[in-house]
Amino acid sequence: LFAALCSLNAQAQTRDPLPSWNDNHARARIIAFVDAVTEQGGKDYVPPAERIAVFDNDGTLWSEQPIYFQAQFIIDRVKALAPRHPEWKTTQPFKGILEGDMKSVVASGEKGLLELVMATHSGSTTDEFRQIVLDWLATARHPKYKRPYNELIYQPMLELLAYLRANGFKTYIVSGGGVEFMRAWVEKAYGIPPEQVIGSTIKTKYELRNGKPVIVRIPQLDFNDDKAGKPVAINQYIGRRPIAAFGNSDGDFQMLEWVTSGNGPRLGMIVHHDDGEREYAYDRKSFIGKLARGLDEAPQRGWSLISMKQDWKQIYPQDK
Amino acid sequence: LFAALCSLNAQAQTRDPLPSWNDNHARARIIAFVDAVTEQGGKDYVPPAERIAVFDNDGTLWSEQPIYFQAQFIIDRVKALAPRHPEWKTTQPFKGILEGDMKSVVASGEKGLLELVMATHSGSTTDEFRQIVLDWLATARHPKYKRPYNELIYQPMLELLAYLRANGFKTYIVSGGGVEFMRAWVEKAYGIPPEQVIGSTIKTKYELRNGKPVIVRIPQLDFNDDKAGKPVAINQYIGRRPIAAFGNSDGDFQMLEWVTSGNGPRLGMIVHHDDGEREYAYDRKSFIGKLARGLDEAPQRGWSLISMKQDWKQIYPQDK
Ligand SMILES: [Ca+2]
Ligand SMILES: [Ca+2]
Numbered sequence A, B: 001l002f003a004a005l006c007s008l009n010a011q012a013q014t015r016d017p018l019p020s021w022n023d024n025h026a027r028a029r030i031i032a033f034v035d036a037v038t039e040q041g042g043k044d045y046v047p048p049a050e051r052i053a054v055f056d057n058d059g060t061l062w063s064e065q066p067i068y069f070q071a072q073f074i075i076d077r078v079k080a081l082a083p084r085h086p087e088w089k090t091t092q093p094f095k096g097i098l099e100g101d102m103k104s105v106v107a108s109g110e111k112g113l114l115e116l117v118m119a120t121h122s123g124s125t126t127d128e129f130r131q132i133v134l135d136w137l138a139t140a141r142h143p144k145y146k147r148p149y150n151e152l153i154y155q156p157m158l159e160l161l162a163y164l165r166a167n168g169f170k171t172y173i174v175s176g177g178g179v180e181f182m183r184a185w186v187e188k189a190y191g192i193p194p195e196q197v198i199g200s201t202i203k204t205k206y207e208l209r210n211g212k213p214v215i216v217r218i219p220q221l222d223f224n225d226d227k228a229g230k231p232v233a234i235n236q237y238i239g240r241r242p243i244a245a246f247g248n249s250d251g252d253f254q255m256l257e258w259v260t261s262g263n264g265p266r267l268g269m270i271v272h273h274d275d276g277e278r279e280y281a282y283d284r285k286s287f288i289g290k291l292a293r294g295l296d297e298a299p300q301r302g303w304s305l306i307s308m309k310q311d312w313k314q315i316y317p318q319d320k
Helices: A004-013 A025-038 A067-084 A086-090 A094-099 A102-107 A109-121 A126-139 A155-166 A181-182 A186-190 A229-235 A248-259 A293-301 B002-014 B023-037 B071-082 B087-089 B094-097 B102-107 B109-121 B127-138 B155-166 B179-183 B184-192 B229-238 B249-261 B293-301
Strands: A052-055 A170-179 A197-209 A214-225 A243-246 A268-274 A304-307 B052-055 B172-179 B197-210 B212-223 B244-247 B266-272 B304-307
Touching: A004 A067, A004 A186, A004 B249, A025 A155, A025 B023, A025 B052, A052 A155, A052 A214, A067 A094, A067 A109, A094 A102, A094 A109, A094 A304, A094 B071, A102 A109, A109 A197, A109 B002, A126 A181, A155 A170, A155 B244, A170 A181, A170 A186, A170 A229, A170 B102, A181 A186, A181 A197, A181 B102, A186 A229, A197 A229, A229 A248, A229 B109, A229 B197, A229 B212, A243 A248, A243 B212, A248 A268, A248 A293, A293 A304, B023 B155, B023 B266, B023 B304, B052 B071, B052 B155, B052 B184, B071 B087, B071 B094, B071 B109, B071 B127, B087 B094, B094 B109, B102 B109, B109 B197, B109 B212, B127 B179, B127 B212, B155 B244, B172 B179, B172 B184, B172 B229, B179 B184, B179 B197, B179 B249, B184 B266, B244 B249, B249 B293, B293 B304
Parallel strands: A052 A170, A052 A243, A170 A197, A243 A268, A268 A304, B052 B172, B052 B244, B172 B197, B244 B266, B266 B304
Antiparallel strands: A197 A214, B197 B212
């Protein structure tokens, strides 16, 4: 039995934990970091309880072009709800959505966007909203790939999540996306349980409906988990500083800064969208997922770029 | 080796997991519940990911009389900070605290209480505040027991926490107390990591001080984690409904209601302070930890009382 166990163990050790990663700097850096923090008695050893890794979601764990997938959810949801709201035909920003006139939607500004979020994300109970998201995922298709949005997750990042967890890490999502929008599907997609998903929130309230307690989503912004909000949310939800952070845009700058300025070994990495053929190529000038300051400061801050084009053999799980 | 493992396993099985609990109904109910949800193939089996148990803190995991320990922290903190605030000598509610005139403090109402919280809990960084709490715990002594407050934790509840964790549960605190006040010491006291501590919060902000990022506590209430706020916070932080809840007062009513009204096996228990000799005896008429509705409705709702007097052999870890 002992010999059998040892052989299994050796097998596990020799199996490549990151098969979709090319043998480049990014992969080497990840493995060196994990080796360092897990080496018993090593100078960079970190106890398991402190092995926290945080991941942005849009553009880091799944795609985000041509528009954030949650924005597409909003558009589809406005269309689905329109029959119940005849006034939307003549009121912006709803009119713009219904007529496919995105210019007027954008012109409605932050106030308009918030109206859209509230109209499509509140009013339901948390259980109902979860089902709405799952129903949408089951039918909506990405315009370029013609596949469900939750299949457009990055195979190399799935391997990275599993590799970190196999080495005692707790993996968290810290995203500007809505927390309940993500929780509906991320456990199945990434193996990340709901209690490790941090995102933007609207307020909720507890009430009894026909004697049964429910939690109702109310149309009021609670927290916008972006930029300097990310370290604030990390402190609020996790209560200790993670040792590794992965992002893709300047919305992750403060999260990367907060994580990598702690003492001891730290890992900060940025997924760089430079693969226009297999995915999308964008950074400094992109409206979605803009990455400029992060590109400029990554070298001096010790953050490594992950080149989708050069570092990843495969983008999506279904690719062969 | 196999035989050795089996013998270790048998040893673990026969060791009493709850040695400080008398062999009464409460203990039997806990063990029956854990056996049911962990029985592979049993009708009440619950997968480990869904084995979430939530615990109130004040009066459930540690004592709360003669005043909430965090209230004593506020009093001591006002006294410590008074030299820097000469105006407090003539301004309520600070004047009342400094003169030991609790009547005028109470008369200052909720607004006065909030002022006291903000004056003593904000302005520092999260790291500084943690140290302030630890320094206070190192010096402050409980008026009755003359012991540090963090020694006044309940030995039977420590055993219960460990027993649940040994059976695959994640144990959470869901308390009206301040989250950063608790996180400073609960990991060591209860084995509950910071990310499993949910409490009341004030707002924080991220900023750079001499180029170093810090998280600063600002004097604005964020969330009051009490009564109907408890299920709201559970949904916000955990994102799924726990299967077991432990409280001691009507502030836990909605949490118990939310947890025990889900489908499948559920456990709701209330620590009843009926031991005036070893601890304190109070319920319906108490200003702190009032328990009336919970006492009335526990039988019909299937919640079990834990009698400190009859069910617990020992109260605190240091007792013999
Ligand atoms: Ca992103
Ligand atoms: Ca309590």
